[in-house]
């Protein structure tokens with residue numbers, strides 16, 4: 001695991017009614033499947049494996065939900081980074097449509113799972129808005145919308161006037177609305193998934209940093225400070241917190257910090273004027289800004305932040321200043337919480353699934369869009385780990401490829417963020 005300084009606890013930790021407290025792995029244990037990482041990917045896979053009667057152990061360095069899954073923006077968004085036509089051109093007429101169906105269907109899968117398991121996590125399916133400030137992102141959103149509509153998806157373009165009504169600001173020239181999106185309380189959802197996985201028979205361990213993963217006598221042995229698990233199959237689900245566990249894996253992605261500031265609960269009048277129908281929104285711009293109003297009427301404003309843990313909202317002034325510019329009625333509102341966490345960016349901006357050796361699967365690189373995708377991937381990964389896939393795997397399985405000149409990437413990312421921020425500030 002890489003150096004993970006504890007960042008400011010996310011607001012979700014305070015409002016989830018406690019955190020998980022699973023015991024640390026002790027002694028030598030056996031499982032058919034061992035999973036490294038207790039976020040959406042690891043927990044959803046564990047849940048689906050256990051529900052199918054499989055013997056599974058989850059090893060989490062901190063506690064389930066400590067990583068991005070318990071501290072994200074809670075936006076349940078459909079689709080991938082690329083437009084459907086591009087996906088089909090890149091991956092062909094068989095895999096392409098599977099990827100499209102799977103990724104655009106991921107929010108329905110997630111809301112369905114929450115309902116089936118009765119997880120109380122403030123889930124609402126009120127849609128996602130991709131908002132455009134300038135003509136270039138507007139044209140791009142129109143292209144995406146046309147391709148989605150052609151495929152019968154519940155997507156529509158909103159003009160400047162309806163954007164003003166739906167957002168409470170006149171900042172946007174247009175937006176793309178996708179009715180399948182929505183929001184949830186990320187830590188409540190993660191803890192609910194963990195409890196459901198355990199209830200179905202999965203063994204969950206916290207405080208269990210996997211220090212090594214080695215082949216011994218035909219099985220995979222995962223070692224922590226105080227114990228080990230010998231398993232037939234392993235899933236590595238460590239996303240932005242990936243360390244040196246598997247050779248070259250850390251170098252196949254760039255962990256980028258995303259940051260969020262939350263206000264105190266807003267008055268009904270102010271809260272009622274911002275996103276009154278309670279969709280979630282992200283801006284299609286040089287740097288992504290995303291926001292929503294949560295179930296307590298707090299505004300959660302997210303975007304790129306410093307590449308290190310942050311203490312309070314003053315570290316992301318550009319976001320809180322921007323919120324004030326969008327809704328001047330926020331003047332005087334207190335920003336009570338701020339935190340950040342790591343998203344995993346891949347070079348091709350696609351999720352990566354690898355099978356580098358017999359019995360080892362790796363799934364990571366959600367590029368900041370893992371709430372729905374990682375939930376849905378859990379079911380697909382579980383089927384593959386059981387060797388009883390009822391349908392072809394929904395995403396490409398690719399060779400593990402470290403990024404060339406990886407150690408210079410953080411600088412490149414920083415430069416891109418800074419230039420994006422300047423461009424946004426000056427309206428370029």
Ligand SMILES: Cc1cc2nc3c(=O)[nH]c(=O)nc-3n(C[C@H](O)[C@H](O)[C@H](O)COP(=O)(O)OP(=O)(O)OC[C@H]3O[C@@H](n4cnc5c(N)ncnc54)[C@H](O)[C@@H]3O)c2cc1C
Pocket residue numbers: 001002036037038039040041042059060061062063064065066067068069070071072073074075076077208209210211237238239240241242243245257258259260290302339340341342343363364366367368369370371372374
């Ligand atoms: C601030 C922020 C906002 C975001 N907003 C959104 C959003 O609104 N919508 C959206 O779709 N996505 C969002 N994302 C991305 C989303 O949260 C992630 O894509 C998703 O949670 C990934 O889940 P995961 O299970 O793959 O990884 P994580 O939840 O990050 O879990 C990985 C876990 O692996 C553990 N680990 C690492 N190494 C080891 C080891 N050696 N041994 C044991 N355990 C280990 C870590 O402790 C960690 O808990 C956001 C992310 C952040 C950080």
